[in-house]
Amino acid sequence: MSESTLDKFARELQEEILEDVRRNYSETVVDHWMQPRHLGFLPQHNGYGRLTGSCGDTMEFFLDIENERITRIGFDTDGCGTSIASASITAELALGKPLKEAKMITNLTVLEKAGGLPEEDQHCALLAANTLQEAIKNYEERSKG
């Protein structure tokens, strides 16, 4: 069956958008954006963080921590593609790390791993790093209890 005019238009539009994204973002960001890692609710978790960034978007991190090490991780966000990519990169950075090391993950760590972000998107990396830290804090408060 031949491609309809509408299908062709949609495909061309999609390709144009993707090309535009590729011009402005690193390969790493595009990869995490298109195929986010660890996206989703983690039913069994002992650390949880939820923050709303300056842009109004919200992010959540779920951590499963055993012997002071992050053994499983999940995130969710209603934010932009860059926030999904930032959270996915943050999750990869934190997974398997001892808490001591995970606590050192900042927006700068995320930006470095991402290969940089346009200035107007850098707050997305900040939201991801801060939400991770919020989840770690939550775990520490729970374990004090």
Ligand code: FES
């Ligand atoms: Fe809100 Fe990216 S624009 S997190």
